[in-house]
Amino acid sequence: MRSLKREAVVALVTAVVISGIWLVATRQVQKRQSSNSSIPRRADGKPDFSGVWEATNSANWDLLTHAPRPMVGQAGVYSDVAVLAAPVVALGAIGWVPPDLGVVEGDEIPYQPWAAKRRQENLANWLDRDPEIGCFKPGIPRAMYMPYKFQIIQGTTKVLMVFEYAGAERTIHLDPVAPYPADAYMGHAVGHWEGDSLVTDVSSFTSETWLDRSGDFHSDALHVVERYTPITRDAFRYEATIEDKNVFTRPWKISMPIYRRLEPNAQLMEFQCREMAEETLLGHLRKNQLVKQWEGKTMRVEVTRKVPPGNAVYERHFTGNPPTRQ
Amino acid sequence: MLVRLFIALAIMSAGAQGQPAKQFRTPWGEPDLQGIWNGETLTPLQRPARFANKPVLTPEEAAKVEAEVAARPGRNARSERGTEKDVAGAYNQIFAQRGTRLSDRRTSLIIDPPDGRIPPLTPEGQKKRDAAREYMQALLQGTSGGKPGPPSPRHNDPPPDYNVDRLNRADGPEDRSLMERCLAGTLPKLDAHYRIVQSPGQVGITVDWGQGSGFVRTIPVDGSKHLPATIRFWKGDARGRWEGDTLVVDIANFSHKAEFQGSRENLHLVERFKRVSENRLEYTVTVEDATTWTRPWTFMVPWEKESDKANQIYESGCHEGNYGIIGMLANTRAAEKLFKQGKGPDPRTMDLATGGDIGGGIERER
Numbered sequence: 300m301r302s303l304k305r306e307a308v309v310a311l312v313t314a315v316v317i318s319g320i321w322l323v324a325t326r327q328v329q330k331r332q333s334s335n336s337s338i339p340r341r342a343d344g345k346p347d348f349s350g351v352w353e354a355t356n357s358a359n360w361d362l363l364t365h366a367p368r369p370m371v372g373q374a375g376v377y378s379d380v381a382v383l384a385a386p387v388v389a390l391g392a393i394g395w396v397p398p399d400l401g402v403v404e405g406d407e408i409p410y411q412p413w414a415a416k417r418r419q420e421n422l423a424n425w426l427d428r429d430p431e432i433g434c435f436k437p438g439i440p441r442a443m444y445m446p447y448k449f450q451i452i453q454g455t456t457k458v459l460m461v462f463e464y465a466g467a468e469r470t471i472h473l474d475p476v477a478p479y480p481a482d483a484y485m486g487h488a489v490g491h492w493e494g495d496s497l498v499t500d501v502s503s504f505t506s507e508t509w510l511d512r513s514g515d516f517h518s519d520a521l522h523v524v525e526r527y528t529p530i531t532r533d534a535f536r537y538e539a540t541i542e543d544k545n546v547f548t549r550p551w552k553i554s555m556p557i558y559r560r561l562e563p564n565a566q567l568m569e570f571q572c573r574e575m576a577e578e579t580l581l582g583h584l585r586k587n588q589l590v591k592q593w594e595g596k597t598m599r600v601e602v603t604r605k606v607p608p609g610n611a612v613y614e615r616h617f618t619g620n621p622p623t624r625q
Numbered sequence: 626m627l628v629r630l631f632i633a634l635a636i637m638s639a640g641a642q643g644q645p646a647k648q649f650r651t652p653w654g655e656p657d658l659q660g661i662w663n664g665e666t667l668t669p670l671q672r673p674a675r676f677a678n679k680p681v682l683t684p685e686e687a688a689k690v691e692a693e694v695a696a697r698p699g700r701n702a703r704s705e706r707g708t709e710k711d712v713a714g715a716y717n718q719i720f721a722q723r724g725t726r727l728s729d730r731r732t733s734l735i736i737d738p739p740d741g742r743i744p745p746l747t748p749e750g751q752k753k754r755d756a757a758r759e760y761m762q763a764l765l766q767g768t769s770g771g772k773p774g775p776p777s778p779r780h781n782d783p784p785p786d787y788n789v790d791r792l793n794r795a796d797g798p799e800d801r802s803l804m805e806r807c808l809a810g811t812l813p814k815l816d817a818h819y820r821i822v823q824s825p826g827q828v829g830i831t832v833d834w835g836q837g838s839g840f841v842r843t844i845p846v847d848g849s850k851h852l853p854a855t856i857r858f859w860k861g862d863a864r865g866r867w868e869g870d871t872l873v874v875d876i877a878n879f880s881h882k883a884e885f886q887g888s889r890e891n892l893h894l895v896e897r898f899k900r901v902s903e904n905r906l907e908y909t910v911t912v913e914d915a916t917t918w919t920r921p922w923t924f925m926v927p928w929e930k931e932s933d934k935a936n937q938i939y940e941s942g943c944h945e946g947n948y949g950i951i952g953m954l955a956n957t958r959a960a961e962k963l964f965k966q967g968k969g970p971d972p973r974t975m976d977l978a979t980g981g982d983i984g985g986g987i988e989r990e991r
Contacts (some may be wrong), residue, residue, distance in 0.1 A: 342652040349824035435945045450843055452829040454659050454822035455651060456933070459829040461841050466810070468831060468841035470820070475934055483940045507945065567843055569858040573807055573944045574882075577798045584954035586796040586961070612955050613948055 338495070338529040341453070346495050346529045349453045351565040354444035354537070354557045357399030359431075361513040362408065362553060364401035370394050371426060386426060389595060396512075402444070404552040408515060413621060414546045421514025421617070428617040430509055433580055434572035435616070436467045436484035438508025439501050439523055440539040440553065448560055450567050458490065458497070463567045471499050479503040482519060497527040506618040510541075516619035518545035533559040545621055584612075649870075649900050653825045655846075656870040658900050661936050662819045662928035664908060665724030667694060670815070670924060672733035672741030679732055680741060687730040695725060724816065734815070734924040736909075743886060743922055750917035754887050756785040761978070764793040770979035780973055789884040793978040795957040798950055803884075805950055807943035810840030811883040812860050812876060813894060813910050815926060820938040821898075828865055828872060831938050839941035844874055851877050857890065859883045872898040888914040904930040953977070 339347040357365070370390075372381035387394035410418060421428050431437065437445055447463040456474035461467075469485040479487035487503035506519040526538040537557045542550040559565075582590060583604035593600045606612065649657040667690075672680070682690065728734065733741030746754060763779040765771025771793070780794060791802040803809040810832070817834035826847040833839040846865035854877075856862065862878035874896040881890040897909040906928040913921040957977070963969030 347824070349827060436940075436942075450827075450829075452822050452824045452827050452843065454824060454829075455657070457659070457820070457822045459820075459822040459831065459841075461829060461843050466840055468829075470822070470831065470938070477935050477937065479937060481939070484942065484945060485940055564849060566845060566849075568856075569860065571808070571859050577806070581798050581950065581954060584797075584951065584958060586958065589797070606955075606958075613951055615948070615951070616945075 337532045339532060345492055346497070347453055348451045348458070348497065348527060348529075348535065351448050351450050351560040351567065352535075352557050353446075353448045353560055354555055356402060356444060356555055357397045358402045358444040358553070358555060359441065359446055359511055360396045360399070362401060362403050362511050362515055363513075364406050365396065365398055365513075367395045367398045370396055385600070389593075389598060389600065402553045402555045404554060407551075409548040409551055411546060411548055414516075417619070418514045418516065421509075421516060423514075424617075425512060425514060428514070429512055430507060430616065431464075431512065432576065433615070434465050434576040436465060436508065437462065438484055438504065438510075439469065439486045439488070440525065440537075440541070441508060441510055442467055442469070442485065443525075443537055443539075443557065444555060447570065448565070448567055461567060463570050465570070465572050471497075484508055486521075486523065488525075493526075495529055497525075499523075499525040499527075501525065506620045507616040509619075516546070517541070517543045518618075518620045520545045530556060533561060546619060580615075649903075651823055651825075655823065655825065656867065656872065656900065657823070658821045658828070658872060658898055658906060659823055660821060660933055661931040661938060662821065662906055663931050664819060664926050664928045665816050666728045666734070666926055667691060667724045667726055668728040668731050668734050668926075670734050671743055672735065676732035677740070680739075682727065682730045682732060684730065687727050691726060728927050734926055735922060736925050737923040738920070744918045744920045746887065747915070747917060747919055750887055750914075753786065753917075757790070760785055761790060761792060765976065765978060767974050768793060768976040770976035776971065776973035786889070787882045789882070791978045793973075793976060795953050795977055798954065801950060801953060804835065804838065805947075805953065807838060807947050807950075808859070808882075809835065809838050810860065810941075811885065812842075813885065813896070813912075818931070818936075818938060819928065828874075833938045833941070835943070837939070837941045837943045837946070839939070839943075844872075846872065851875075854878060857881070861892070861894065870899065872896075874898070885912070886917075888912070888917040891916045906930070 339349075341347050369381050369383045370387045371384040371394075373384040375382035382388075383390065383394045408418075426432065431441075431445075436442075442449070442460075442462050442464070445462065445464045449460055449462040452459040452461070456472070458471040458473065460469050460471070467485060469488060471488040471490040473490050476489065481503070482505045483503050484505055484507065486501040488499045488501040490497055490499040492498070501523040502521075504517070504519055504521040504523075506517070506521075509516050520543050522542040524540045524542075526536075528536045528538070530536055534556050536554065538552060538554045540550050540552045541547070578590060582588070583606050585604075588602075588604055590602050590604075592602060607614070651657045651659070676682070735741045735743065738744055760779065760782070762771060763777040766774045766777045784792070788799055789803045791805065792800045794800045798806055803811070814832050814834055817832050817839070819833070820831040822829045822831075826845065828844040828846055830842045830844070831839065832842065840860070842860060842863065844863045844865045846867065848866070849864060851864055852862045857878050857880040859880050859882060861876040861880075861883075863874050863876045865872055865874045867873070874894075876892075876894040876896065879890055879892045883889065883892075885892055891914045893913040895911040895913070897911075898906060899909070900906045907925055908928055909923060909925040911921055911923045912918075957972055960969055960972040960975070964971050
């Protein structure tokens with residue numbers, strides 16, 4: 300009798316404990332499913348953006364809504380149907396820009412008239428002008444939506460972002476810091492919290508970075524305000540308001556989700572593109588030309604390098620600044 | 626009451642001196658190494674012969690050495706050389722960012738072996754070093770920086786291994802040093818400023834070095850293993866762990882293109898980052914490569930904390946602004962053209978390699 304009673308008590312206690320565990324477990328599952336409460340947070344309650352991330356859109360090709368188009372094209376049989384041009388003709392379907400919806404609010408970049416013309420020129424001369432081709436630092440906001448992973452290490456007072464492309468990096472200062480005494484490709488960023496959003500103010504830019512592979516550009520008057528807002532545990536909304544009195548008629552805004560790389564061992568790899576870009580950047584200055592021709596089953600591609608005359612040899616960057624200040 | 630306060634203060638300050646490291650914790654409980662650290666030093670990696678058996682100098686001796694180096698006219702003077710070497714020495718002492726103070730008055734950063742010197746090379750290591758030196762000497766033959774004689778036929782040979790040095794040749798970018806190509810972001814990196822940022826299980830280090838040749842490292846401290854040996858990085862594959870308050874980072878999988886003191890793809894580094902006080906972090910590295918050296922060796926550099934508010938880690942713009950490499954190649958092409966036209970000397974007889982003053986310190990290396 301006594302032992303029966305004891306067994307009953309044990310059973311009751313066990314049931315209570317198990318249902319308790321079950322309840323807690325259920326709650327945790329519910330917690331994980333409800334997006335707001337599942338956002339990783341720091342000891343101080345602020346969201347933790349640490350991790351490996353990547354935008355999966357086509358914004359690095361073109362910020363605006365775009366149909367497929369040749370990476371480099373020329374007139375085809377029909378005036379409105381381009382074909383791949385010589386530098387990419389061997390690539391076939393791979394030589395076409397993947398289509399996507401735009402990331403610009405209103406799907407329009409408010410260029411000043413001279414700048415709209417410059418942007419068209421940039422697009423037409425993409426292979427000669429895009430800083431990405433030279434492995435030059437991507438700048439902000441472009442670094443955030445390149446087709447490479449990037450890592451956020453959110454420290455106590457600094458947020459470090461490391462980009463696989465070119466091993467570029469930037470630091471967002473959450474604590475008071477002296478102004479940056481120079482220009483920086485990746486800008487100088489100070490941040491603060493607005494609720495769950497990390498808001499940064501980025502300035503001290505050079506004029507030598509672009510916004511995409513479509514010739515969208517800015518001057519050294521660029522000023523970017525970014526906003527990082529958690530959507531779920533594994534995604535945040537990235538917004539950037541872009542202002543440049545030399546190039547645009549008004550501030551404009553881009554917005555996109557950026558996703559966590561969910562592989563359990565996700566990590567940055569090394570993409571040392573400086574060495575990779577040397578043949579493109581310096582091949583014309585070799586004593587003996589290295590890349591001369593390529594031959595496949597259906598085509599032969601001949602390459603003749605040209606040395607530009609005089610000081611043009613040193614024209615490494617095509618800056619976004621107006622040719623003469625307007 | 627006042628007495629009690631004094632006693633409390635005395636105990637607190639004694640505690641701070643006795644066990645300081647414990648107080649540097651991140652909010653999530655890991656040792657906190659964050660901030661800007663200055664690792665510049667005048668102390669050379671290896672102990673110079675004149676300081677044999679003298680690992681630490683007296684304050685007077687140290688002050689004398691520091692004054693000597695500061696006063697050396699060659700420290701940033703290029704005018705004493707001929708034009709040829711001046712042009713070739715595109716990067717001089719001012720780019721090398723050497724410190725002006727000895728670390729703890731030490732005469733070598735190497736703490737093991739006790740003689741402060743890199744251990745002897747293995748026969749294989751010696752063979753590789755000799756091959757590299759012979760090749761470099763051959764290309765210098767007939768110039769002001771080399772042995773007399775006609776230009777060596779080896780001018781047409783490729784280097785014995787992926788070139789990392791400044792050759793007396795500029796046929797293409799590969800003939801120039803990693804520094805000139807902005808590819809010198811290799812490990813270990815001394816004489817730099819470092820900013821450490823941590824998140825749980827991750828450590829990031831931005832290395833500001835060589836006036837714009839800096840780079841960034843990310844170190845997983847999460848128990849993960851090295852990548853497969855087929856994956857090789859210029860900066861190797863780093864994996865960290867905490868041993869007490871010390872961050873221990875194991876680096877393997879180096880590329881054969883990166884070089885440290887003659888070691889390449891077999892280089893294995895174990896870094897130890899230990900914050901010993903508010904303002905001092907000891908950076909200790911054990912260097913191992915059984916194919917290059919007869920035994921592992923270890924060096925230690927003390928880093929000093931700098932103001933996070935006043936100072937900045939500057940972005941590296943070496944590659945973006947690298948007009949030097951364009952000039953070197955374009956200049957050599959122009960010299961070849963003039964030689965062909967009978968208007969200038971054979972470029973092979975001009976010294977493009979030994980200018981500059983990057984090795985300047987308490988002992989001129991190389």
